[in-house]
Amino acid sequence: MPRPRRSSTPPSRRALSWGGGALACALGLSCVFGFRGQLGFADRQPLDGVETVQLHLPPTQLSIIGDGSRTDIDWSGIWSTLGGNSNSALANVERAELVWETFEGIGRLRAELPVDIRDMTVLDELEVESASYLAHEVRGAGDVFVSGVDAYLDIDLEGGSVEVLGGLDEVRVDTVRGNIEVTTGAAADLRTGAGSVTLRSELPAAITVDCAGTVLIELASDSNLALDVGEAGPIEVDLDNARHLGGGSYVRTLGQGSVPVHVRAGGGAVTVRMIVEPEPETETETDTGDTTDTETDTTDGDTTDDGDATDTGGTTGP
Known part of the structure; x- marks a missing residue:
């Protein structure tokens, strides 16, 4: 069986600073280290033959940007680790690396950390630029954009909040704890053990939400909707073709019911409504002359509402 091809990331810059004690305490280590080594890195690899990009990472702040014109994948980030002196701190951080492997249509980026520095090394941040037309799978912990x-x-994720913008195929998010915020035209399966879910669904598509927190779903269309809300606190539904105020559960089918929206909120409040587009800005003209355009008709004891033309049935003589 062929072995995956590997490519490790070369260091691009490094820095050394005091303050390792705070990092050590954050990692649950004895606060005895006085030096922190930092290493910035960047790399690029071709995506020839890759159908799925997998990111298997330690806890980090991760951002992924897709581009339909890309034929390669770029990444950059910062490692931090500890040492008893400046030389050991730098030596330790230089041993941390990300490895790119390709095998049978899968391109995988993963961390490779020696055992002796694994518990005192942090991937502070990672930015990835990839191809929008490839499937992407993320495994790890920390906030993801x-x-x-x-x-x-x-x-x-083992924990962390997630924000997703875009998607046409399917968006699936599962985090042990953290908030989820998604704007997409794709089908969505969103789950968090402790956190809220906000979904803006820009095209009719299947939706599943399972969480322990508040839920806000905005829909572009409620035609052919099969809405099933359960295990909820207060429920508010404000759609073009259905309105409801209640709690606990709510089931409603509109049209053929071919677009399922399944929500379980773990006692959280649920709101399902139409997408509210912002009103276009209008220019306000101010009349600075001596004539006031506001008129008050007191003939019949009625006051005309500014901006509205209301026919009250009365006729004023010349």
Whole structure:
């Protein structure tokens, strides 16, 4: 069986600073280290033959930007680790690396950390630029931001909040704890063990939400909707063809019911409404002359509402 091809990221810059004690305490280590080594890195690899990009990472702040014209994947970030002196801190951080492997249509970016520095090394941040037309799978922990990935997107986290902008195939998010915020035209399967879910669904598509927190779903259309809300606190439904105020559960089918929206909120409040587009800005003209345009008709004891032409049935003589 052929082995995956590997490419490790070369260091691009490094820095050394005091303050390792705070990092050590944050990692649950004895606060005895006085030096922190930092290493910035960047790399690029071709995406020839890759159908799915997998990111298997330690806890980090991750951003992924998709671009339909890309034929390669770029990444850059910062490693931090600890040492008893400046030389050991730098030596330790230089041993941390990200490795790119390709195998049978899968391109995988993963961390490779020696055992002796694994518990005192942090991937502070990672920025990835990839192809929007490839499927992406993320495994790890920490906050994730994704924009411009049109193909299948699957994010599975041990903890962390997620924000996704875009998507045309399917967006799947599962985090142990953290908030989820998604704007997409794709089908969405969103789950968090502790946190809120906000979804702006720009095209009719299947929706599943399972969380323990508040839920806000905005729909572009409620035609052919099959709405099933359960395990909820207060429920507010404000759609073009259905309105409801209640709590606990609510089931409603509109049209053929071919677009399922399934919500379980773990006692959280649920709001389902139409997408509210911002009103276009209008220029306000101010009349600075001596004539006031506001008129008050007191003939019949009625006051005309500014801006509205109301026919009250009365006729004023010349």
